[in-house]
Amino acid sequence: MGGVVVRGFGWRHAGRRAWAVRGVDLRVEAGERVLLLGPSGAGKSTLLAALAGLLPHDSGEQEGTVEVDGVDPRDDRERVGIVFQDPQTQLVMARSGDDVAFGLENRGVPADEIWPRVDEALRRVGFPYHRDRPTAALSGGEQQRLALAGALALRPGLLLLDEPTANLDPAGAALVRRAVVDALGRDTTLVLVEHRVAEALPLVDRVVVLEPGGGVRADGPPEAVFAAHGDALAAEGVWVPGRTVPPRRAAGPPGETLLTADRVALPPRLAATDLAVRAGEALAVLGPNGAGKSTLALLLGGLLRPGGGRVAATGALAGRDAGTPPHRWRAPALARRIGSVFQSPEHQFVTGTVFDELALGPRRTGQPEPAVRSTVDALLERLRLTALARANPYTLSGGQARRLSVATALATAPRLLVCDEPTFGQDRRTWLELVDLFAELRDAGHGVVTVTHDPDFVAALADRRVTLTREAVGAA
Amino acid sequence: MINLEPVAAPGAPLARRNPVAKVAAALVFSFVLLATLDPVAPAIALGVELAVLPLFGLRYGVLARRAAPLLLGAVGIVVTLVLFAADRSGRVLVEAGPVLVTSGVLATALGLALRMLAVALPGVIVFATTDPTDLADALIQNAKAPARFAIGALAAFRLVPLLGQEWQMISMARRARGVDAGRNPVAKLRLFVSTAFALLVGAIRRGARLAVAMDARGFDAGTPRTVARRQRFGAADAALIAGAAALAGGALAVSVALGTFRPLIG
Numbered sequence A: 001m002g003g004v005v006v007r008g009f010g011w012r013h014a015g016r017r018a019w020a021v022r023g024v025d026l027r028v029e030a031g032e033r034v035l036l037l038g039p040s041g042a043g044k045s046t047l048l049a050a051l052a053g054l055l056p057h058d059s060g061e062q063e064g065t066v067e068v069d070g071v072d073p074r075d076d077r078e079r080v081g082i083v084f085q086d087p088q089t090q091l092v093m094a095r096s097g098d099d100v101a102f103g104l105e106n107r108g109v110p111a112d113e114i115w116p117r118v119d120e121a122l123r124r125v126g127f128p129y130h131r132d133r134p135t136a137a138l139s140g141g142e143q144q145r146l147a148l149a150g151a152l153a154l155r156p157g158l159l160l161l162d163e164p165t166a167n168l169d170p171a172g173a174a175l176v177r178r179a180v181v182d183a184l185g186r187d188t189t190l191v192l193v194e195h196r197v198a199e200a201l202p203l204v205d206r207v208v209v210l211e212p213g214g215g216v217r218a219d220g221p222p223e224a225v226f227a228a229h230g231d232a233l234a235a236e237g238v239w240v241p242g243r244t245v246p247p248r249r250a251a252g253p254p255g256e257t258l259l260t261a262d263r264v265a266l267p268p269r270l271a272a273t274d275l276a277v278r279a280g281e282a283l284a285v286l287g288p289n290g291a292g293k294s295t296l297a298l299l300l301g302g303l304l305r306p307g308g309g310r311v312a313a314t315g316a317l318a319g320r321d322a323g324t325p326p327h328r329w330r331a332p333a334l335a336r337r338i339g340s341v342f343q344s345p346e347h348q349f350v351t352g353t354v355f356d357e358l359a360l361g362p363r364r365t366g367q368p369e370p371a372v373r374s375t376v377d378a379l380l381e382r383l384r385l386t387a388l389a390r391a392n393p394y395t396l397s398g399g400q401a402r403r404l405s406v407a408t409a410l411a412t413a414p415r416l417l418v419c420d421e422p423t424f425g426q427d428r429r430t431w432l433e434l435v436d437l438f439a440e441l442r443d444a445g446h447g448v449v450t451v452t453h454d455p456d457f458v459a460a461l462a463d464r465r466v467t468l469t470r471e472a473v474g475a476a
Numbered sequence B: 001m002i003n004l005e006p007v008a009a010p011g012a013p014l015a016r017r018n019p020v021a022k023v024a025a026a027l028v029f030s031f032v033l034l035a036t037l038d039p040v041a042p043a044i045a046l047g048v049e050l051a052v053l054p055l056f057g058l059r060y061g062v063l064a065r066r067a068a069p070l071l072l073g074a075v076g077i078v079v080t081l082v083l084f085a086a087d088r089s090g091r092v093l094v095e096a097g098p099v100l101v102t103s104g105v106l107a108t109a110l111g112l113a114l115r116m117l118a119v120a121l122p123g124v125i126v127f128a129t130t131d132p133t134d135l136a137d138a139l140i141q142n143a144k145a146p147a148r149f150a151i152g153a154l155a156a157f158r159l160v161p162l163l164g165q166e167w168q169m170i171s172m173a174r175r176a177r178g179v180d181a182g183r184n185p186v187a188k189l190r191l192f193v194s195t196a197f198a199l200l201v202g203a204i205r206r207g208a209r210l211a212v213a214m215d216a217r218g219f220d221a222g223t224p225r226t227v228a229r230r231q232r233f234g235a236a237d238a239a240l241i242a243g244a245a246a247l248a249g250g251a252l253a254v255s256v257a258l259g260t261f262r263p264l265i266g
Helices: A044-051 A096-106 A111-124 A140-152 A170-183 A197-203 A222-235 A293-300 A315-323 A331-337 A354-364 A369-382 A398-410 A428-443 A455-461 B019-033 B040-056 B060-066 B068-084 B103-128 B132-141 B147-158 B160-176 B185-216 B235-258
Strands: A004-013 A021-028 A033-037 A060-068 A080-083 A158-162 A189-193 A206-210 A216-220 A257-266 A270-278 A281-286 A308-313 A338-341 A416-420 A447-451 A464-468 A473-475 B092-096 B099-102
Touching: A004 A044, A021 A044, A021 A206, A021 A216, A033 A044, A033 A197, A044 A060, A044 A158, A044 A189, A080 A140, A096 A111, A096 A140, A111 A140, A111 A170, A140 A170, A170 A197, A189 A197, A206 A222, A216 A222, A257 A293, A257 A315, A270 A281, A270 A293, A270 A308, A270 A447, A270 A464, A281 A293, A281 A428, A281 A455, A293 A338, A293 A416, A293 A447, A308 A315, A315 A331, A331 A338, A331 A354, A331 B160, A338 A398, A338 B160, A354 A369, A354 A398, A369 A398, A398 A416, A398 A428, A416 A428, A428 A447, A428 A455, A447 A455, B019 B040, B019 B103, B019 B132, B019 B235, B040 B060, B040 B103, B040 B235, B060 B068, B060 B103, B068 B103, B099 B103, B132 B147, B147 B160, B147 B185, B160 B185
Parallel strands: A033 A189, A033 A206, A080 A158, A158 A189, A281 A447, A281 A464, A338 A416, A416 A447
Antiparallel strands: A004 A021, A004 A060, A206 A216, A257 A270, A257 A308, A464 A473, B092 B099
């Protein structure tokens, strides 16, 4: 069950000039485990959507054919299950068990068979709670396990996973991978899209690499594919395993203190925390989910009012405003001093084009237009966005949107940069660019604070680490 | 924070009734009351509503918190009418400068406030004691509502509390970008509109992703659905609706017997 045959497949979304994917020939035997790779924009997600039967005829133009067990998956959705990236938007019901039952109801499974199958699916993914557990009370990793149970309860011959761990912290991602290993039957076919190749390899026995211009570049056992194409793939941004990154150590000792947090707290999100942020230093804030890392980033960024304690800027950062806490500064003054990069880039976009997006900060802080133009051009160049200057920020890919969100924070040349999970879900190329960029800023005397779960990023960049716990905070 | 969760003790005899029956009973009760403009019938109805509250497993304090906007509205009606109503008939109760309060004005104002409370409270009680999932199930199974509508609305409803967090996030992100309105009301309005637009864009994208995920699990694919959670509509549920109609009718009858009845039409 679950054999896939793709012949000359191509898909162009309605209203787009370029093909999202084209010229793909692929045959997957029942029970095979395939990792689908390719640089961003190669059409991996589109191919997966086609395999799931989720590209309606009227939503675009198709070439070639896609068959699962010999039929077009659009005509017989029963054979395929899919788990997406974002846990928030794939859970439908308020209670965990009801959510697993949702698919069974839709398929018309007789009522007396539903609950035994729900319980079986929850047990297979190692779901640790009763089925009445509210879905809103689950962590991201648990929600993705539940989504997996919802897909498996339908007993698909073909299971598709579209970056199911990209939005999760390392502990949550490990939970989901273990659930996939434990839950997958021998005869279930698996096709997986995943950036983090090293973590995905234990799940698969075959790697297929899509070529961005169309077609399949490489296909075979992981070792063979990476031996032949590893360097090229790494250069294109794929996280090829076994390639370490040399750390970027600070050129000199840290400089003056820019910002201090003195017993700053925001119950119940953050316990009292002490912290000093210095110029010329990259500080990493670590800790498990729920320890208040993002809250701390917002407090340091002058975006939230502390519930207790205080955040104080020094004269080096704020000049005569040093007596006023950052959350009371006017927005243009704040943007000149502290740049914040949010976890989800879309939250930050205000205008209709990439150019205006970058020009917004400098204009708000009163720079003359020629200076604005030269700042924007330099940033576009530096972050490989020049060709996209007229594009709408909402249409960018994940990596492009991340680069733009960092660039917008830099446009006002703040002395301090506060970033929340800047490397989440990024390909290797964007990741390396961010490391280089932050290292450069630090060595130019900026302070860089990064809230992160990414151990590689910390190893490559951080000069100092602060670890938050769920109770209190301890510096290491 | 937006709180939409049911708050009743789940075992209470009337809270356990079929959600469709509860909604129907509330509608019948409120609808009958709309027939009169006098203060007596709503006062009796309000008494009945408060008397049955324990049967719904709802504490008075909890209801007061849920109905706080209603109470505020009722106070607003009384104050506005007492100060501005054209009808100044009846005995003079208070005369202080331009403020003239007569018994006629007070009766009208109290009547209107009572009427609003009596008509709206049944709805508040029903939604405070009903799980949204159960309501969607019952609408599909007992009221033959299309699943496409009921489940779709339920899934969208689950995303509502996220909008509050999202609004806060977008506002903070704008401030970080150097965008704030200061004290300028025009700039404030523009910022509000642009934040709302960003919220809308985000909500549409999220809704689209949710729709694809539901589609992938065979929702609305034309296969006849089965139901995992059976909702029964029994004699007790029919009795609840009949009881609501009888009590509301009784309140009207008392009002007619006392001669205070003022029909809405005629």
